[in-house]
Every structure is written in structure tokens, then in C-alpha cells.
Amino acid sequence: MDIKVYLHQKRALVDAALERFLPVADGPLARHVEAMRYSLLAGGKRVRPILCLAAAEALLPEGAAQLEPLLPAACALECIHTYSLVHDDLPAMDNDDLRRGKPTNHVVFGEAAAILAGDGLLSFAFELLADTGSSLPAEARLQAVRLLSRAVGPFGMVGGQVLDMENEGQEISFDTLRRIHSLKTGALITASVETGAVLAGAGREELSALAGYGRQIGLAFQIVDDLLNVESTTEQLGKAAGSDAQRRKATYPAFFGVEETRKRAHEAVAGALEAIAGFDQRAEPLRELARYIVNRKR
């Protein structure tokens, strides 16, 4: 398979669905919808929705993979990811002006509107999730709500951002760095894989294997993010390069240097592939995604 073609196709599917689920609005809430759409449709890579869909494909009958019922859930993941970026960029948080090559939400819409755009996207994600595939068993859909809300809540993604803020500019241990990564980035990426698995009817062992894949992928993703922040230009990244070092944020390269960090990223990918070694060729997209994540340039 050609991963670039796969990514292109799946991204188009997700982008079209996002457009359908949150279209331009008239009336008094037009500006609010515009603020949400501004960040949601700002050219993200759609890694999380695609991981969700690929996990489902690894379990569904080949050829007949009906991904349509999973699209609301896949889009919910992107809404949550986007909300987290909008809030992280706020003046009171990381105070970033640039994201995906465009001015950040609060720069364009103002701080209050940006906070509310984030709040709106988070709630909207659960709307989408609750509406996901009425053809799927209610128990599976409820399980998706449960695992996703846990992954992004106070002891998941939000907790990771809390630790990141609290430790900024301080000497931290590698254990703390690992905890921040695993909560702030890893939890949602793992949950993206799990959401696809659960909605595709994964059994207990399949779910456990795919969750293991998700954890390793999440780790690889964050390590590569750290590397890119060191090695890329602002133009390549679409956000301020070198900003981690400037803020004295702890990163993998700061702990281990670039070479060892790159090695660890590859180890994580190997771990991800190992976790799903028992899956057949329907898991090929997941395998290619793992390799893509470690080799990506932005």
C-alpha cells in the first residue's frame, strides 16, 4: 500500500465530514461557528481521526469496511484535539501567535471568543460521539464516550497540560517528562485507536493489543514532535520552531541529545508494530501509519 495515497484519501474523507457536521452558520452564532471552524479546518494532518478509522479497518471485514458510521467519532477526536490547541495557545497558557502557519484563534477572534470556541468544540465532540453510528450497539458507543472522556479529562490530556504548565522553566526529571507526554499527547492518541476498535466491535484481546499499539504510537509521536521543534524552521512547522528550548521546556533531545532521541522514537515504533503483530493484512494501514509518524517532517 502507498501510505501517502491512504493518508490523502482518509484526510479528504475526514475533512468532508467535518465540513458536513459543522457547516457555516447564519444568524447570531455565525461568528462563534466561524471561530470553531477557523481552527478545526486549518489544515490539520487528521492523525487522530485516521488512527481511529485505521483501527476499525483492522477489525472490519476486508473490502466491505463501512467507515461511514464511524465518521462522527473520528471527527469528535479532531474536535477535541483542536480545542486543546486553541486553549493551549491562549495568552494565559503558552501564548502562541502562530499555529499551522496561521495566526492563532485568540489573535483573530479575541481571547474570550477563543476560550468559548474551545469550550464549544469539546462539547460538540461529545455530541458527535453520542450521535455516532446509530447502527452500532449502544453499549459500544457508550464505551467510546467513557474511554474518550477519561483520556481527555483531568487525569488525562487536561492533566498533562496542567503538569506542562506547572513545570515550565523548571528542572524536571525524565519520569515527569514521560508522564507529561503520556497524558498530554499519548492519552488522546491511544484513545483514538481504542475508539475505532471499540466501535468496530473489538474483543477484549484485540482491544488490549490495539491500546498497546496506541500507547507506543503516542510516545513516538511526541518524541518526534520534540525532535521537529529542535530541527525544523518555523516555516516548515507552521508554528514557532525552537520555542521549546526558548521556554526551557524539557524535551527528549534536551535529555538525550538528537541521536539517542531518534533511536528511542524508532524503538517506540517497533513496539507499536510488535503489539499488533498478530493482526492480518487489514492492519497494514496501522503499520504504515506507525512508520509514517516517525518519519514525518511536520
Added chain:
Amino acid sequence: MDIKVYLHQKRALVDAALERFLPVADGPLARHVEAMRYSLLAGGKRVRPILCLAAAEALLPEGAAQLEPLLPAACALECIHTYSLVHDDLPAMDNDDLRRGKPTNHVVFGEAAAILAGDGLLSFAFELLADTGSSLPAEARLQAVRLLSRAVGPFGMVGGQVLDMENEGQEISFDTLRRIHSLKTGALITASVETGAVLAGAGREELSALAGYGRQIGLAFQIVDDLLNVESTTEQLGKAAGSDAQRRKATYPAFFGVEETRKRAHEAVAGALEAIAGFDQRAEPLRELARYIVNRKR
């Protein structure tokens, strides 16, 4: 029945459950949990959880009303209400220093931590909701997720706050005021009643009647809020009195004067009672709650 005793008992039930669901935490997230608990356990009246429980009682077998399975859902409503207060009070929003007689969240914990406490509470609400009463049918629990996420999302509560911010200090029509009220306050109050109804197994007509009750109660609640802001002292309210007029926020009294406003509040309560006229004595708490809401002093 004595509504004061009822409120006292239900509030104690909700407070104990909140304490159980979000206990003091050790470890790296201790401060984050403390920030969430600070606002969550700040002596709220628990109107929304109590409306949820009372709606369930109106449908469940008398005497045997097993409210225990509904407590996570009831607490989820309070988490969502609290998150909305924490975010509304932020410097970029209403910039309030005082809430429920205490310094607001961002005054105590800082702006970033307050944004994240709100984000955490919103996500945590959906965790609670997804965990609600595993003895209840999955379809009913999913419906609760669906109606609550809609009520609090971009076209519900968050949308109401957007309109409120956008129109602050401007001349607005009564229609706009009514829309702001109905989204910002009404939607969550209505959803509180609906959540209790759905989880107690309401049929279509029962749900529709209870939703009608909820809409009228929500209206009454907001009208009375406007009145209290005009008539009370800061000490009585636990937040800045007269702040609406100071900010030139549109309110019912500003449109109609105090007497006519009071009359409209009573009409809304009458409408609420009318909506549930067909219910038996198990709906007595709902009836008393309607009367309480219009006569409350804070």
C-alpha cells in the same frame, strides 16, 4: 412536603457524592484537583442535580425510588454548571473576583489553572455520565449524553455565553435577551430535568411534559437571577450585586421594571406547573421546586 427539608436532604446526598467522585488527590495532579474542588464544593445550591433527581422521582415507583444509580449523572450536571461559572468569571470574560462569597477560581489558582480546571470539569462530567448506573439501559445512558452535550455545546450554553459577551454594553432587543437566557441558563436546566427523566425510563410523552416544565423553570430561574442582581446586596448574593447594570447588561428589570418582571417570573412558574399537571403526587418535589425557584433570595 417541606421543600426546605427536601432541599437539605438532596443537597447532602449530592455533596456527599461529589466528594466521593472527586476526592482530594495526592501526587502531581493534587493542585489541579484542588482547583476543581475549590469551585465545585464552594457551597452551590445544587439546583441542577436536584432537578435531575426530582424528575426521576416523578417517574420511579414511590418509596422505592432508587436514586443511587442516578447520582453520577446528577453530579455531572453540577460539574458542567461549575465549569461554566469558572470560565465565565475569567479576566477575558466577565472578569469577576467574587463568586459564592469566595474569590473566584482564577484569583486563587491563576488564569491558566482556572481555564484548565474548567476544561477538566467539563470532561469529567462526561466521564461521570458514561459511568452512570450500569444497571440502567445503555440506550438511555447514551441518550443522556446526547441531550446534555447538545444543551451545553456551541448551540446551547456555550452559544449563550458567546451572545452574552458579544452583546455586552449594547442596546439589544428583548428577543435577543430571551435567546441569551434560553441558551445560557435555560438549556442546562432543561437538560437537567430531561436527564433525570430519561434515566428513569420516561416515555415519549412524559419526557415532553418534563422538558416543558424544564424550559419554564429555566426561564423563571433566569428572570429571578436578574431581579436578585438588582435588589440584593453583594453579601446576600455572594457575588457582586448590581454588576449587571454596571456593565449595562440587558436584563428583564431593565426592559420591564421590577413589578412586571416579578409577574413574568410567576407566570413562568405557573407554566411549569401546568406542564406537569398530569403527573401524580410523585411530582410534588418538582412542583415545590418551581415555587422555591421564584421565591429564593440568592
